[in-house]
Structure formats: C-alpha cells, structure tokens
Amino acid sequence: MNSYCTATYRCYDENADFGKKAAGIAVGLTVGSWTDLPEAKKASMQPYLGQVVDVAESRNELGERYADIRIAYPDVNFSRDIPALLVTVFGKLSMDGRIKLMDLHFSDPFLSAFSGPKFGMEGVRSLLGVHDRPLLMSIFKSVIGHDLPALREQFYKQALGGVDLIKDDEILFENPLTPLEKRVKVCMEAAKQAEETTGQKLLYAVNLTGPTSKLAEQAVKAVSLGANALLFNVLSYGFDTLRELSAHPDITVPIAAHPALAGAYYPSPYHGISASVLLGKLMRLAGADLVLFPSPYGSVVMPKEENMAIRHALLTDQPRDYLHSSGNDGEPHAGRLTLAKSFPVPSAGIHPGLVPLILRDFGQEVVVNAGGGVHGHPMGTEAGGRAFRQAIQAALSGVPLRDYASEHEELHAAIEAWGVRE
Amino acid sequence: MNSYCTATYRCYDENADFGKKAAGIAVGLTVGSWTDLPEAKKASMQPYLGQVVDVAESRNELGERYADIRIAYPDVNFSRDIPALLVTVFGKLSMDGRIKLMDLHFSDPFLSAFSGPKFGMEGVRSLLGVHDRPLLMSIFKSVIGHDLPALREQFYKQALGGVDLIKDDEILFENPLTPLEKRVKVCMEAAKQAEETTGQKLLYAVNLTGPTSKLAEQAVKAVSLGANALLFNVLSYGFDTLRELSAHPDITVPIAAHPALAGAYYPSPYHGISASVLLGKLMRLAGADLVLFPSPYGSVVMPKEENMAIRHALLTDQPRDYLHSSGNDGEPHAGRLTLAKSFPVPSAGIHPGLVPLILRDFGQEVVVNAGGGVHGHPMGTEAGGRAFRQAIQAALSGVPLRDYASEHEELHAAIEAWGVRE
Structure with a gap:
C-alpha cells in the first residue's frame, strides 16, 4: 500500500511546458529516470515514482506566467523526519529557477512519526x-x-x-x-x-x-x-x-x-x-x-x-x-x-x-x-x-x-x- | 576592549532615509533604545551599542533605489555560535521589508571559537x-x-x-x-x-x-x-x-x-x-x-x-x-x-x-x-x-x-x- 506526501510549488516561467516540468520533477526527485527503463523495471520501480497530482497555469497581477504544480512523493523514499522531507521535495529543486514551495501535505504514515505540540x-x-x-x-x-x-x-x-x-x-x-x-x-x-x-x-x-x-x-x-x-x-x-x-x-x-x-x-x-x-x-x-x-x-x-x-x-x-x-x-x-x-x-x-x-x-x-x-x-x-x-x-x-x-x-x-x- | 562582528545588508526602498534606517538597525538590534537614555546610562551602554560602519546608496540596473548598509555588532551581545550571530544580525531584520544579508565579517574573538574544517x-x-x-x-x-x-x-x-x-x-x-x-x-x-x-x-x-x-x-x-x-x-x-x-x-x-x-x-x-x-x-x-x-x-x-x-x-x-x-x-x-x-x-x-x-x-x-x-x-x-x-x-x-x-x-x-x- 503506497502513501504519499505532497508538495505544491509555484513556478514562474514565460515559456516552459509546465506539464513537462512537473513530470520532470516527479521523476527527477524520485527514481531519477523513467521513460528509458525497461517495462519489467518500471513495474518494480513504480512504488518509488513521484506522481504529478495537478498543474494549474495562470498569470499574476503583473502578467507573469506561472503554474501551481502539485507533486506526490512516495513515503517509502524518505525517512519520517522533516529534514528528509524538505531535502526530498525542495533540496535540489529550490535552486532550479523561479520556484517557491507553497504547501506541504503530510500522509498519515508520515504524520504518525510526530507527536506534535506537547501542550x-x-x-x-x-x-x-x-x-x-x-x-x-x-x-x-x-x-x-x-x-x-x-x-x-x-x-x-x-x-x-x-x-x-x-x-x-x-x-x-x-x-x-x-x-x-x-x-x-x-x-x-x-x-x-x-x-x-x-x-x-x-x-x-x-x-x-x-x-x-x-x-x-x-x-x-x-x-x-x-x-x-x-x-x-x-x-x-x-x-x-x-x-x-x-x-x-x-x-x-x-x-x-x-x-x-x-x-x-x-x-x-x-x-x-x-x-x-x-x-x-x-x-x-x-x-x-x-x-x-x-x-x-x-x-x-x-x-x-x-x-x-x-x-x-x-x-x-x-x-x-x-x-x-x-x-x-x-x-x-x-x-x-x-x-x-x-x-x-x-x-x-x-x-x-x-x-x-x-x-x-x-x-x-x-x-x-x-x-x-x-x-x-x-x-x-x-x-x-x-x-x-x-x-x-x-x-x-x-x-x-x-x-x-x-x-x-x-x-x-x-x-x-x-x-x-x- | 570591544570587538565586533559586522553584517552588510542590501536594503531596497524608494523613499527611505537610509542613514536613519542604518542607525535604527544599529540601536534596535542591540541596546533597543539610545537617544532617550540619560547620559550616564549611555556611557555604561556604549559597549553594547551597534555601530553604523557604512551606508552606500545606489540604484540597480532596473533603476531601483537601494543602500548597502554595514553594521558592527558588539561581540559581547551574543554567544560565539552561528545561531546566535544569525539571530542577532538577521533574526527580526529578515522580516523587515526588502532586505538581504549580503556579507558577514567575523571578529577574531568570535572566530577563535571555531576550529573550522578538520581536513x-x-x-x-x-x-x-x-x-x-x-x-x-x-x-x-x-x-x-x-x-x-x-x-x-x-x-x-x-x-x-x-x-x-x-x-x-x-x-x-x-x-x-x-x-x-x-x-x-x-x-x-x-x-x-x-x-x-x-x-x-x-x-x-x-x-x-x-x-x-x-x-x-x-x-x-x-x-x-x-x-x-x-x-x-x-x-x-x-x-x-x-x-x-x-x-x-x-x-x-x-x-x-x-x-x-x-x-x-x-x-x-x-x-x-x-x-x-x-x-x-x-x-x-x-x-x-x-x-x-x-x-x-x-x-x-x-x-x-x-x-x-x-x-x-x-x-x-x-x-x-x-x-x-x-x-x-x-x-x-x-x-x-x-x-x-x-x-x-x-x-x-x-x-x-x-x-x-x-x-x-x-x-x-x-x-x-x-x-x-x-x-x-x-x-x-x-x-x-x-x-x-x-x-x-x-x-x-x-x-x-x-x-x-x-x-x-x-x-x-x-x-x-x-x-x-x-
């Protein structure tokens, strides 16, 4: 049974194919490569593959083109701690152009490792x-x-x-x-x-x-x-x-x-x-x-x-x-x-x-x-x-x-x- | 003998009096208030007072007005560790408008607490x-x-x-x-x-x-x-x-x-x-x-x-x-x-x-x-x-x-x- 934590990014780019960009994030920050894998390998790698949940394109009040991209990251890929989650979803990606981490959603299994505020x-x-x-x-x-x-x-x-x-x-x-x-x-x-x-x-x-x-x-x-x-x-x-x-x-x-x-x-x-x-x-x-x-x-x-x-x-x-x-x-x-x-x-x-x-x-x-x-x-x-x-x-x-x-x-x-x- | 670590900020503002802004930082992030202190109190507080080292105003390639402001912070104000230094020089200030921490200079006494790279x-x-x-x-x-x-x-x-x-x-x-x-x-x-x-x-x-x-x-x-x-x-x-x-x-x-x-x-x-x-x-x-x-x-x-x-x-x-x-x-x-x-x-x-x-x-x-x-x-x-x-x-x-x-x-x-x- 797979579970996923999701991250939502706002990504600014005048010309990018945001769908392609999203797919690149989902693959690049998880299994690394996908389209060139043999079919049998794809089956075994599927549980580790990030998923594009949503890509919503828009323009801001300055007319700048952006997309809100939501990616789901398999929990199996990272340990249940904040450094691991942040490095996974925004480690390398933070340095990749105009991109801001807007939201995070924690899966139940991930959340279960945290006791939250004591009081x-x-x-x-x-x-x-x-x-x-x-x-x-x-x-x-x-x-x-x-x-x-x-x-x-x-x-x-x-x-x-x-x-x-x-x-x-x-x-x-x-x-x-x-x-x-x-x-x-x-x-x-x-x-x-x-x-x-x-x-x-x-x-x-x-x-x-x-x-x-x-x-x-x-x-x-x-x-x-x-x-x-x-x-x-x-x-x-x-x-x-x-x-x-x-x-x-x-x-x-x-x-x-x-x-x-x-x-x-x-x-x-x-x-x-x-x-x-x-x-x-x-x-x-x-x-x-x-x-x-x-x-x-x-x-x-x-x-x-x-x-x-x-x-x-x-x-x-x-x-x-x-x-x-x-x-x-x-x-x-x-x-x-x-x-x-x-x-x-x-x-x-x-x-x-x-x-x-x-x-x-x-x-x-x-x-x-x-x-x-x-x-x-x-x-x-x-x-x-x-x-x-x-x-x-x-x-x-x-x-x-x-x-x-x-x-x-x-x-x-x-x-x-x-x-x-x- | 006083020693100081210094921080250099780039601060964007079309209308600010940057000299006043710099003085506000030097006081606000150290002793808190200065002009309203009695003279005797000023003498005893002087070692804890931040100093404005430099204010250099300019405009960037977009014509936006900014100043590079350098402030010296007395070492006596913070413990010799990176969290203390960062919180002192850019804790609250990071949230105060368009301001970026551009440079840090460590005093010898501050540096002396660090052994640096082992290899x-x-x-x-x-x-x-x-x-x-x-x-x-x-x-x-x-x-x-x-x-x-x-x-x-x-x-x-x-x-x-x-x-x-x-x-x-x-x-x-x-x-x-x-x-x-x-x-x-x-x-x-x-x-x-x-x-x-x-x-x-x-x-x-x-x-x-x-x-x-x-x-x-x-x-x-x-x-x-x-x-x-x-x-x-x-x-x-x-x-x-x-x-x-x-x-x-x-x-x-x-x-x-x-x-x-x-x-x-x-x-x-x-x-x-x-x-x-x-x-x-x-x-x-x-x-x-x-x-x-x-x-x-x-x-x-x-x-x-x-x-x-x-x-x-x-x-x-x-x-x-x-x-x-x-x-x-x-x-x-x-x-x-x-x-x-x-x-x-x-x-x-x-x-x-x-x-x-x-x-x-x-x-x-x-x-x-x-x-x-x-x-x-x-x-x-x-x-x-x-x-x-x-x-x-x-x-x-x-x-x-x-x-x-x-x-x-x-x-x-x-x-x-x-x-x-x-």
Whole structure:
C-alpha cells in the first residue's frame, strides 16, 4: 500500500511546458529516470515514482506566467523526519529557477512519526487557568547590557499589568550579566511576587540558546530552576531540533517558536518557502506550542491572507491525502491523525487599539503580543498591560474601545497615544 | 576592549532615509533604545551599542533605489555560535521589508571559537595522495528503489573510471534496500576492488541522515564500518550541527556539505542570504571540508560572480576587522586567525567539455563533480570517468580538448555528445 506526501510549488516561467516540468520533477526527485527503463523495471520501480497530482497555469497581477504544480512523493523514499522531507521535495529543486514551495501535505504514515505540540493551545490555557479570552503576552523592552535587578524590574512591571506570558528577547544569549541560571530564578520570583497582587498565573518563556547538542540539557536545567516555558529560535537550529526538544520527556513546559530568520525564506513570490508552511505546518508538526509570526497590523508587515494561512495551519487539521493508497481500498479510513493546535501569536507593532481587529481575524484563539505597546504606554509598563487587558475585555463584550475607554484610564491613554483601528 | 562582528545588508526602498534606517538597525538590534537614555546610562551602554560602519546608496540596473548598509555588532551581545550571530544580525531584520544579508565579517574573538574544517582542501588531498590536479567527484545516477547489488555495480563502474570521490545522492535516506550499514560495507568493498585496477584511492561520502541528536552516533558508526567521508545536508539541520559534527573527535573523515535547500535563501535580490555567506563563509566556519554549490556552467545556474564569491569565501581569509578594538591599541596584532580552506565543488550540468572553463575560473583548487556527465557517457559510466580525467589532463597541459581528444576515445565521445566550451 503506497502513501504519499505532497508538495505544491509555484513556478514562474514565460515559456516552459509546465506539464513537462512537473513530470520532470516527479521523476527527477524520485527514481531519477523513467521513460528509458525497461517495462519489467518500471513495474518494480513504480512504488518509488513521484506522481504529478495537478498543474494549474495562470498569470499574476503583473502578467507573469506561472503554474501551481502539485507533486506526490512516495513515503517509502524518505525517512519520517522533516529534514528528509524538505531535502526530498525542495533540496535540489529550490535552486532550479523561479520556484517557491507553497504547501506541504503530510500522509498519515508520515504524520504518525510526530507527536506534535506537547501542550498545544489547550494545554497552555490549562497551565494558566484561562479559557475564556485571548491571552496576553509581553516582551522585555530592552535586555542587552542590563543587569539582573533591571531585568527583574522590567519583568515585575509587566507581570503586574496582567499579562499571561512574558518572553525573553530572542537576541538574549548566555551573558555574564543575566545568565539563564540567574535570570530564571530572579524572574520567576518576580512572577510569584506579582501573582500575590494580580492573583494570576504567568508563564515566562526563557530563551533557549547555545550549542545544538546541549539544548536539551539546557532546557531541562531551565525547567529544574523553575522556568515554566521556553522560547526557541527554531530556524537557526532546524525543525528537527525543535521536534526533539518538544518530544523530550523531561522538558515539561510549553515551547514558543520565534520566527527569527523567517524573512530569509517567505517574502519573495519567486523563491523560498511560504509563511504558512514555514511558520504554520512545519512549526506545528515539529511541536511548537505557541508560534510567533509577523502580524499584518503593525510595523513588520505580512499580508493578511498569509497570516490567515498560518492561522489555519496552526489551528485546523489538514484535509485527507490527495493520493490515497493504491492497495485494496474502499474501506472507511480509521480516525484521522491529528496534532494538538499551536497557539498563534501575531507579533510586532501591536497596541491596544488593534485588539478588536486581532480578535475579528483570530477569534479567541490568539495570543495578543506586544512590546512597545506595553512599555511605551504613557502611564508606564504596568498600565500598558492593563490597557491591553481592558481592550480585550471590551472587544469580547462587543463594546467599542472608545466607549470602554471612557471608564478605563489606561485604555484611554493608550488610545490617545496610538489610536484605534476597528 | 570591544570587538565586533559586522553584517552588510542590501536594503531596497524608494523613499527611505537610509542613514536613519542604518542607525535604527544599529540601536534596535542591540541596546533597543539610545537617544532617550540619560547620559550616564549611555556611557555604561556604549559597549553594547551597534555601530553604523557604512551606508552606500545606489540604484540597480532596473533603476531601483537601494543602500548597502554595514553594521558592527558588539561581540559581547551574543554567544560565539552561528545561531546566535544569525539571530542577532538577521533574526527580526529578515522580516523587515526588502532586505538581504549580503556579507558577514567575523571578529577574531568570535572566530577563535571555531576550529573550522578538520581536513580542509589540503587534508582531503593528503587522504587521496593527489596534490597536482583538480579532483574528480561523481554522483550515483539513481539510487531510490535500487538494491545493494545495483548500487554496488554503479559504484564500481564509477570507481573504475578514475574518480577521486563518489558521493551518495542527497535524497538517499535510511531505507530497507540500502541502509547505511550495508551500503558502506558494499561500496567500500567495491572501492577496494577498483583500487586493485586503478591503483587509486577513493573517498566515499555517505549521506548522513536521521534525527539530529543521533547524527554524531550515526557518523561514528559509518566511520567504524569503513566510510571514509560523509555527505551532509547542512541547511536542513542548521550550521551549528555541522560544526558539532566537524569538531567531534571520533568523526575522523572529511565532511562534504550539500547545498540542498540553499535556493530557498539566496536567489532573490531583495530577500534572503547571499550565496557567498550561506555556501561560503558559514559553511567554512562550520567546518565543511568540501562544499557543493550550483555551478554557473550547467543546468542549475548561479551567476558567475556569485560563484566566484563563494570560491573566495572558501579559499581566502577575510580581511581584518572593520572596527578595531577601542582599547589601548596601536600594538601590532598577533598572527591572523585562519581556518583551513574548504574545497569548492561547483556542481550540476557538468560535462568534460566544461573542464577548461572550470579550471580557468577555479584553478586547481576545485573538485570537478558530475552525475549525468559521467553516467550519460555514450560508452558508459566507466568511460565517463575517464573522459573527465582526460579533460583535466588536457586542460592542465594547456592542450585544447579537441586536440587531446583525437588520441583519447572517451574524451572524443564525450565531446561528440556534449561539445566543448573553452
């Protein structure tokens, strides 16, 4: 019984015979040659042969000619890991002209090798005891060159504002001023102290860095020191490293995937890997409990439809296989394999005035994430967090922000500073 | 005493104030804020502040406005590893509009954390006992769906043709037909058998695949089974994994870095990471003994100047720091830190008629690498290897290929099939 993972490419070429191009990919990236094989050999090689599923030709808004080409790759050809899949479907091909990897579809047998997010969206909610509203995350304002007391103070002020998660800056590495060992201790103390005031739990995602082979050990150390979440720059280490960390039995906290370096892959229409594959499907497959990505609202802009495609990849299950088994089928399939959902965290340039927009696009299945929108609040960091919580409450209640702000001074001040987009 | 690694970006924007943009990067990716700091705080934060080294504005051939911006990042801000450097200089920034990472310069302190290629070009030559000519590498024709005897036969024919290295296909993963354990044994036997005829040593680069944390173990196993080289899909695992493998004391064979997935990064002028950084500087820094990359001659085309930039990065030493120490300088510097050279392997679409061109561009510091140009030879695989060796001999002797071919039938047949570009 054959099973296949499929890859969809967008391939630009003014003159190519796209059908021929597709056939060339299906053969070239699997058995290598086909038409010149003897018939008997073809029979034995058939299970290893890639299949052209679809070729759809079109032109973009600039009049450039392209085709969306979908190829099915037999699972027998590669081991059940992300490096093998990516090298198979886009290793050599990535360098072959104007071609972008737009989508991936994982077969059930391939999927079965992955356990996905250990906590996922629901698990993160359970840890925090918050099930009825979007979560709120904040980012340190600046960390490099600051000592432990300064870091603690920043942390404490954020925590007092009522945020659910605080993440390290992704550019904070091991350093003499705030090494992980001391940072976790100090920040978790500040979290506890704030909890006495807010009555609210908080996750601190500490940045996991260093040599690849020491990451698991470092993560376990962080957990043993009290860290209750991790931040990880996935793309600088590879998806398989995230998968291993996520599957590690002693790493008993959620992992938030940072999109650092993602812009090296997704923005070009002609090259690279689409955002929904890179920051959506592969992050979830590899086990990210939360995934940060550039929002369409703020300073680092990603088009809205790409954001929604990421959201879809993180939250919904993929459709059934494009190519079914060629064996004795007709049997109803067993229950679809699914992975836990990854929490979407659209980031960058977020202020309280954007919250209704975020909730319209993401519903409650979102973490509102802000840095400048918290620390830059006219009344300070703590008020910044409160303004966001107020904005979330208003949006959930269907009350226009400006109305709600008339009785909430923090939200009022935020709107004065940054406005509202509803 | 401060030291800095520098990054050069090409940033496209029709209207931007590039000087302001550069200053924003230098502050934003280091201390976070600057102008609003009190003077006393500025003094203490100065060592952590990024520096704008250069901003050079221009327009490309399409009339688009861009600037090459060079920023120096204090080494104190990041740990001495490639993930930390990349996340610092291009993590968030990669997603910030039309910006491409064009170049990196490593400070001496940063470089000092890397041992570089364990063998390098000279080490590979010594293993083979060949110092007076370019090397010749060949690739299996097709591997997927083939059993061990078929693989052995392909290997043996390539070896008989006089190639110096044979590499696995990068899409050959663990599989029931030709698992690494059996593949290494069978191929190394074939190599030994061929050596009895050719009198020539041969390196077999076996593809290192599987879960990240098992790669070192798998490599050591391959070596213990007799493998005398490894092939590694670096970009699917991350540069730091290559560094760890290269530095591993029990992995006592050269590592050839495959460029699979590189096309997701380098081809766009507006986004990604340049080929010379990706396949040049970082591969060498991480310890690749040989680096494959798309040649400018054949089917998967990379512009000539990018190829030459990769060559330069693999073979020559970087200039001294752009920003020197701010301490009590004036002392002559100690000997420059250098890494062993990585052997350049321009690949794809190579046939014997291209050899003079390759040697003109790369001199003897090159591995001529062919797949179809060996196996597709009209007289067969073995003759294919011989034709390449003859072409190399002709080019080294300064004899035009067509003249040399008049007395060498394999080269003659190759030229009949594919022509000559001199």
